[in-house]
Amino acid sequence: MKSKSMLSLSIFIPIFAFVALFAIYPAIGMVIGSFSNGSHATLANYKSALQGQYLSAFATTSLLSLEGALIGIVGGGLVTWALTRSRLTWLQSTLTAVSSVMANFAGLPLAVAFMATLGTSGFVTIVFEFLFGKNLTDLGFNLASATGLMIVYATFLVPLAVILLLPAVHSIRSEWEEAVYTLGGSIWRYIRAVVLPILTPSLVGTFALLFANAFSSYVTAYAIAGGSINLIPIQIGYLIDGNVTMNLGLGDALAMLEMVVLGLAVVVFLAMQRIAGPNKRGGEGRA
Amino acid sequence: MLSVTNLSKHFGTHTAVSDFSLDVGESEFVTLLGPSGSGKTTVLRMIAGLLEPSAGQIHIASQDVTSLPPQHRNIGLVFQSYALFPNMTAWDNIAFPLRIRRWRAEAIRKRVDSLLELVGLSHRARFHPDSLSGGERQRTALARALAFHPPLLLLDEPLSALDAKVRQGLRSFLKDVQRTTGVTTLMVTHDQEEALELSDRVVVMNAGRIEQVGTPADIYYRPASTFTAHFIGRVNALQATVRAVSSDSVVVDWNGVLMEWPHPVNQSWSAGDTVTLFARPESVQVSPTQNPGQIPARVTHLSFSGALTNVHLRAGDTEIVADILSSQAGWLTNGAEVYVNMIPPKRAESQ
Ligand SMILES: Nc1ncnc2c1ncn2[C@@H]1O[C@H](COP(=O)(O)OP(=O)(O)OP(=O)(O)O)[C@@H](O)[C@H]1O
Numbered sequence: 131m132k133s134k135s136m137l138s139l140s141i142f143i144p145i146f147a148f149v150a151l152f153a154i155y156p157a158i159g160m161v162i163g164s165f166s167n168g169s170h171a172t173l174a175n176y177k178s179a180l181q182g183q184y185l186s187a188f189a190t191t192s193l194l195s196l197e198g199a200l201i202g203i204v205g206g207g208l209v210t211w212a213l214t215r216s217r218l219t220w221l222q223s224t225l226t227a228v229s230s231v232m233a234n235f236a237g238l239p240l241a242v243a244f245m246a247t248l249g250t251s252g253f254v255t256i257v258f259e260f261l262f263g264k265n266l267t268d269l270g271f272n273l274a275s276a277t278g279l280m281i282v283y284a285t286f287l288v289p290l291a292v293i294l295l296l297p298a299v300h301s302i303r304s305e306w307e308e309a310v311y312t313l314g315g316s317i318w319r320y321i322r323a324v325v326l327p328i329l330t331p332s333l334v335g336t337f338a339l340l341f342a343n344a345f346s347s348y349v350t351a352y353a354i355a356g357g358s359i360n361l362i363p364i365q366i367g368y369l370i371d372g373n374v375t376m377n378l379g380l381g382d383a384l385a386m387l388e389m390v391v392l393g394l395a396v397v398v399f400l401a402m403q404r405i406a407g408p409n410k411r412g413g414e415g416r417a
Numbered sequence: 418m419l420s421v422t423n424l425s426k427h428f429g430t431h432t433a434v435s436d437f438s439l440d441v442g443e444s445e446f447v448t449l450l451g452p453s454g455s456g457k458t459t460v461l462r463m464i465a466g467l468l469e470p471s472a473g474q475i476h477i478a479s480q481d482v483t484s485l486p487p488q489h490r491n492i493g494l495v496f497q498s499y500a501l502f503p504n505m506t507a508w509d510n511i512a513f514p515l516r517i518r519r520w521r522a523e524a525i526r527k528r529v530d531s532l533l534e535l536v537g538l539s540h541r542a543r544f545h546p547d548s549l550s551g552g553e554r555q556r557t558a559l560a561r562a563l564a565f566h567p568p569l570l571l572l573d574e575p576l577s578a579l580d581a582k583v584r585q586g587l588r589s590f591l592k593d594v595q596r597t598t599g600v601t602t603l604m605v606t607h608d609q610e611e612a613l614e615l616s617d618r619v620v621v622m623n624a625g626r627i628e629q630v631g632t633p634a635d636i637y638y639r640p641a642s643t644f645t646a647h648f649i650g651r652v653n654a655l656q657a658t659v660r661a662v663s664s665d666s667v668v669v670d671w672n673g674v675l676m677e678w679p680h681p682v683n684q685s686w687s688a689g690d691t692v693t694l695f696a697r698p699e700s701v702q703v704s705p706t707q708n709p710g711q712i713p714a715r716v717t718h719l720s721f722s723g724a725l726t727n728v729h730l731r732a733g734d735t736e737i738v739a740d741i742l743s744s745q746a747g748w749l750t751n752g753a754e755v756y757v758n759m760i761p762p763k764r765a766e767s768q
């Protein structure tokens with residue numbers, strides 16, 4: 131009995147080692163680095179991280195992430211709603227599968243795909259110019275802008291929202307809607323009194339996770355926007371690979387602050403999941 | 418009160434309900450009884466307005482509601498799955514239709530509290546549906562459907578999701594509530610016992626059509642078709658020949674024994690016809706010595722089922738099942754030579 135459990139535990143040893151080497155060790159390094167200037171302990175890194183271009187990077191990143199999360203939640207909410215209302219099971223399974231793929235199709239491949247279609251010499255841009263004699267850039271569109279970035283973000287945030295919202299939306303039963311009607315209520319009453327209260331925890335939790343996802347997206351943002359948008363992950367990249375200015379301590383401090391933001395988002399997500407659980411199961415409720 | 422005429426529903430090429438007509442009187446309790454897939458739920462959903470009929474009309478209190486949306490029909494509907502809102506307490510669920518109707522807070526409180534008392538759930542008012550038992554959920558759903566004093570109550574298999582013991586208790590409870598509130602009720606069930614016990618009238622459905630409408634005793638003792646006879650409990654089907662016909666009864670010859678039998682509903686028998694008589698197992702009398710009007714039979718099998726003993730008999734080439742009170746079946750043994758006769762059903766009550 132004991133030796134068996136030892137054996138199964140030993141399988142995890144390489145995993146523990148891996149996590150220690152590539153997650154815990156760098157994290158400790160990051161914490162220490164953020165509080166030092168190479169020789170002494172200091173708070174200077176945090177002071178600079180919350181000033182000037184870095185503070186404005188936080189503001190820009192937060193704003194863009196909020197926007198992305200909003201687009202994701204609205205788009206994903208609508209898609210999920212339509213999906214569960216249509217009784218077409220093949221459409222449901224296809225779109226769920228497509229969403230899983232799309233939600234993970236972020237990073238460089240996604241950025242390249244967009245540049246190849248909507249970039250200055252992208253396929254769609256050229257065809258558009260050929261057909262209508264107008265350049266998309268002249269019409270004010272630029273992929274390397276906040277709008278462009280938002281479009282790219284939407285392609286993985288919307289599917290991610292679909293995946294995260296689907297279980298909750300699925301748990302809504304059509305009899306509830308019919309019950310509201312027979313009791314004299316309208317569809318608006320149904321949405322307001324039944325659907326929204328049941329979905330709120332999932333919506334808030336999903337929103338937090340989408341926000342975190344957009345906030346921490348580095349490769350996609352870097353490839354699409356480069357230096358044209360002042361984003362936290364990009365600033366961290368500059369500071370630690372030394373392309374522009376190398377300042378490991380400041381980079382660590384920014385990374386720590388980003389971790390705090392992401393941590394908060396995850397806490398919100400987990401808290402909402404807990405609420406969604408027991409509340410749906412009931413219990414002695416709000417008086 | 419409720420009047421349904423020539424209602425039909427097609428799903429693509431499949432006909433779920435065809436030519437269904439029924440009148441339900443004020444305060445009447447009517448049951449739709451039929452096997453799975455016979456169209457019972459489809460009829461109920463059309464009356465509630467959740468499903469659009471392919472043809473036919475529905476009138477409630479002489480108002481044509483055929484194309485009225487469900488919100489405006491003012492019908493109480495209890496779903497098989499209860500359909501309580503999980504985000505609201507039992508109290509809030511029952512208050513829901515009253516809030517929609519903009520009742521004053523004080524009136525809502527009074528009404529909900531009295532309904533909770535009616536269904537015996539005052540102590541569970543603050544609980545969410547998921548922490549109520551099946552029976553408690555069912556009673557909450559009933560209270561919610563009755564809250565706004567609907568003139569018509571529809572119930573779709575209200576007891577089928579409950580275990581046998583709770584079901585038995587709720588059955589008499591349902592009847593009591595219906596009696597005290599006087600609400601006109603149309604209930605769907607595929608449980609014949611439930612239908613016979615609760616209803617003023619039973620509508621037997623088969624494959625989207627009405628087989629028979631009648632009082633529970635009509636349906637049970639005077640089935641109009643082989644389907645009804647076999648669907649409602651066990652039955653002996655006896656081949657007999659009609660000898661004479663009078664206004665409401667016939668004289669039939671069964672294995673040389675002449676019996677006076679009520680003339681069946683929906684059929685017309687004349688002298689010389691070979692007909693099928695339906696006799697329930699408890700209408701078979703078995704004696705050790707031959708009385709007038711009895712024919713000989715042999716016991717082939719006995720099975721004890723508590724209060725009753727099922728006696729399987731063979732008379733000539735006819736198999737007969739008799740239910741005998743176990744307390745009076747002590748003398749019966751396997752292979753015994755006995756004598757049997759049928760107690761004819763009473764004549765149909767005039768309608
Ligand atoms: N939405 C629908 N689309 C297609 N066919 C349907 C639909 N609803 C019901 N049917 C069909 O109509 C027929 C009658 O169904 P209905 O649900 O009314 O039966 P029921 O008597 O209530 O049966 P049960 O006792 O199983 O509930 C069935 O053959 C069913 O498959």
Ligand SMILES: [Mg+2]
Nearest residue numbers: 457458459605
């Ligand atoms: Mg049904």
